[in-house]
Amino acid sequence: MSTYKPMETDDYRGLARMFYENGLEVKPDGPQPEGLIACWEVLDSRGERIAGIELETRAGEYVVGGITVLEPYRKSGIGEIMLRTVTDRVKEMGGQRAMLVAKVPEFFEKSGFRRIAREDSPEISKCFTCDQFETSCFPAVMEKPLNEGGTKV
Ligand SMILES: CC(C)(COP(=O)(O)OP(=O)(O)OC[C@H]1O[C@@H](n2cnc3c(N)ncnc32)[C@H](O)[C@@H]1OP(=O)(O)O)[C@@H](O)C(=O)NCCC(=O)NCCS
Structure with missing residues (x-):
């Protein structure tokens, strides 16, 4: 059981630079997203950042905009802990669901996210307008239902 704790x-x-360096479609020097809600990081015992996650609103939805755990620290539960931190925040905010576009859907499924059809998703991702989307690149649109009867952003 990991003792790592995400801190805002x-x-x-x-974080954007870390996401970029770990293969996410995030501009390292781009502006802060308009709908940014919060970022969390996990530090090692020396205070070095080893993981991060970001939550924002897009198209009226709560969206995980990026998540990364540095390679030496993967598969020890940190990603799952960070996802729980974010979904707890969405719940606190009264959100109905958390959404994301996943490169590794199997990881998110372990935390209760499920795939939904592209047609059933609001425009939460730049991926949807990319030439490669569902031709040479197949990310999964996913949601995790949270509050029954909750509200949208
Ligand atoms: C995806 C990522 C965040 C997972 O972080 P992590 O800390 O290694 O994940 P956890 O240890 O919390 O894993 C939780 C569960 O998911 C599984 N899992 C983790 N990574 C997985 C992967 N790439 N494929 C399939 N399952 C995976 C784990 O085995 C674990 O399952 P278990 O409870 O049955 O053992 C990390 O691999 C990463 O940063 N990758 C590079 C960036 C990236 O692709 N981010 C996602 C973009 S959408």
């Missing part, structure tokens, strides 16, 4: 940070830029 306002260093969006630092």
Whole structure:
């Protein structure tokens, strides 16, 4: 059982660079997303960042905009802990569901996310307008229902 604890940070830029360096479709020097709600990081015992996650609103939905655990620290439960932190926040905010576009859907399924059809999703991702989407790149649109009777953003 991991003892790592996600802590809120306002260093969006630092997280964006980490996401980019770990293969996510995030511009490392791009502006902070308009709908940014919060970022969290996990630090090692020396205070170095080893993981991060970001939550924002897009198209009226709560969306996990990026999640990364640095390679040496993967498969020890940190990703799952961070996802729980974020879905707890969405619940606190009264959101009906959390959404994301997943490169590794199997990881998110372990945390209760389920795939939904592209046609059933609001425009939460730039992927939807990319030439590669569902031709050479097949990310999964996913949701995790949270509050029965909750509200949209
Ligand atoms: C995806 C990522 C965040 C997972 O983080 P992690 O800390 O290794 O995940 P956890 O240890 O919390 O794993 C939770 C569960 O998911 C499974 N899992 C983790 N990564 C997986 C993967 N790539 N494929 C399938 N299952 C995976 C774990 O085995 C574990 O299952 P278990 O409880 O049955 O053992 C991490 O691999 C990463 O940062 N990857 C690079 C960036 C990336 O692809 N981010 C996602 C973009 S959508």
